[in-house]
Amino acid sequence: MSQVEEKLAKMDLVLPEAGAPAGSYVPTVLTGNLLYVSGQISVDADGAMMKGRCGETIGVEEGQAAAQRCALAILAQVKAAVGSLDKVVRVVKLNGFVNSAPAFGDHPKVINGASDLMVELFGDKGKHARAAVGVANLPFGVAVEVEAVIEVAS
Template sequence: MTDSIEDKLKSMNLSLPPAAKPAGSYVPVVQTGSLLFVSGQIPMTPEGLQYVGKCGAGMSIEDAQAAAQLCALNILAQIKGTVGSLDKIARIVKVNGFVNSTPDFPDHPKVINGASDFFVSLFGEKGKHARAAVGVANLPFGVSVEVEAVVEVLP
């Protein structure tokens, strides 16, 4: 018998944060058929916001990658809250990453690799996905990264 995704998270010394409540007029997840569209998640923990700052102006790539991974964990928390188990994830289909950065910051893809590499390490082939990584002038609450995803789930 294979380990569950949550067991694998534990072996990585990670755990799911509570699923965050919406900070605006939207829902965290919309399901249509077997696809979940997970709203943008920011680097939030039970202790509050993490990784506030701008890439290219004091936020290191390594810290921004950690922020992207935390966003990915929050995506998983939303999925678990919607379908009940991370083991229902059939595939990570698409990831869109937004990096709070200065106009001259060139490494948006490296930052969003924090989420992409995490999904691949957790799900293997099922974690490989299409992706966009873009720089933006600002993000909610001044966080460095926001990540959204489209995920296929099993019935």
């Protein structure tokens, strides 16, 4: 078990299985030492999609929980691609998409659910550049989708 997975266990979080793509794309692309992780949608620990529209059917806290689940799915893809989360050199960037009502403006607070987990797990190397964008809808009606760029050791 990697040091990162040990931290997750202490937080009572479990890394999910790396999900298969839902379309014509691959889950990750490694170029040089940068691993690009395709968007991961919010799925709970039981495998159920976390659906809803922030500011309409769910609040910021539920959105943050959905974003955290996206971050866990990203880490599952990283592990599947490079074998161990201990190979993470730096979380470079997260792009977060929030299924939002038109007047909702707390997208950054929602995506903090993913960002805060990365920093908690990786410390300073978990601090990253980021975008938090509100969208009219997301695949399958999920609340949040997050993609990532991760620097990994060779």
